[in-house]
Amino acid sequence: MNTFTYTKENEEKFQIELKKYPNSDSMMLPAVWLVQDQLGWVSPEAMIFIANKLKKAPIEVHSFVSFYTMFNLKPIGTYHIELCKTLSCMMMGSRDLKKFIKDTIGIEPGQTSEDGKFHLSEVECLGACGGAPMFSLNGAYHENQSVESLEKLLKECK
């Protein structure tokens, strides 16, 4: 059952971070981020792995992970589009971008395309209101976007 383990590199990173805190409980966020960097999501096996590492009950790790929206509780597509929908982006055209994604890729927020290539999340304010409308693609910010620039970018996703 417990099949998850860090790569050697991630284990080293974990050990370095661990020394920076007075209590290993502070390693929850860094430990889960290392899992997501490695797997793309946070699997139940990985939660047990972290629970053992940080001397927690697995349910405590699950309770923690499920609170934070950036942690994926299931695998998502290769390209993760996080489209900001909050006020400034809405006023500047985020709905057009959402419609374009639905019309061309066929996915709505929370869905992964059938080929597993794209996953769309509609997210709350990403702190880039001056560059509205904006989205992030696999974590990289793209500001001052339009349907045209989005189309171009999606074509570049192989």
Add this chain to the structure above:
Amino acid sequence: MLVKVVSKNFDIADSHTLKVALECGTYDAIDSLFKMSPDEVTTEVVKSGLRGKGGGGAACGPKWQMMPKDDPRPAYLIVNGDESEPGTFKDRQIFQYDPHLLIEGIIYSCYAINAHAAYIYIRGEYEWFINRLNKAIDEAYEAGIIGEKIMGHDFKLDITVQRGAGAYICGEKSALIESLEGKRGHPRLKPKQKECEWYFDNPATVNNVETIATVPFIVKNGYEAYTAHGTPKSPGTMLFAMSGAVKNPGVYELAFGNKMIDFINDIGGGMREGKKLKALIPGGSSCPILTADEVNNAVLDYESMWDIGSTLGTGGMIVIDDSQNMVDVAKNLIEFYHHESCGQCTPCREGTSWIDKILAEILQGNGKEQDLDTLLEVCDTMNGKTICVFAPAVKDIIKSIVIKFRSEFLEEFKTN
């Protein structure tokens, strides 16, 4: 109108590198800092009247003075870079353009409160900015600016960045510490009397990124250099952000006390494509909305904004033009709060959900005038009955939209 205290290096090429930072004078007064006593540093900050730039506007110096004296436990500085309030995107400018100014500010602040470890908690989506800051921290360690000693002075200081993972509420200082302690970001009950924060039962101070980045200017130049800007009660400057229907959205540093409309027209370039100003949310989405008439008379300092029934908040203004439907605006914002409520207190968890449902019904054509009374009643039920100020903030913004733009809601019922 523009003043450069925190943003003085933003326009310089490669300002994020240690080389340029040193050329610009960052870290040049560390020797003078260590000639002062920690109390002298704190006194300077108290006299400057520096207020927290994260939204609350609480005085920074008095906050430091709440740290217990002669406590055997280690003290901590926690820097709040969660920056998740809609309309707010100023701290990222510091991470991007002047991370060494933040590190310098941390050195000054940690010396004042006798902390040997600082944690910077940054929202998870700011991955690029986190990497930028971490590079600067690595440079500072390698150059002996931080670490076992501070530029040769006998003061150990470690700085660590912790990456959040997408929870607005972690910008609330006690929720931030809960998150830093490896728990869900649930705000803590407030103590009866004012006291410092606690990180694993050790004394801690939580300050916003911009606040900390302002400290070196005050200590280097003396508090009078800071109070020379702004108003007597709101001294100094702030990074004001502008977004929405203006020609030049962005972040600009101004002294407190400027007229809001001048900021929009002279710096923001006025409204976009000849659109008309309808409303403005002044300091992040949690501040009561202003009508166009109110914007014309508003002045950008804490006291003036309170006088007109709103707040300055984070200084992140969202400009709304006349093509926007205010019911739609209210719905957009309540979706944010509904999603971000941590769920700990019933009035907030249920109230945000309830308002979201009512506004959805109104937009779907099923609204009736009585719904407006229900909305206001739910707002009042949420207010003052929860652990943190999230629910009162929801009350502020929703109630102000319903009251000030009631006619637009009534229009919605008519078109149905």
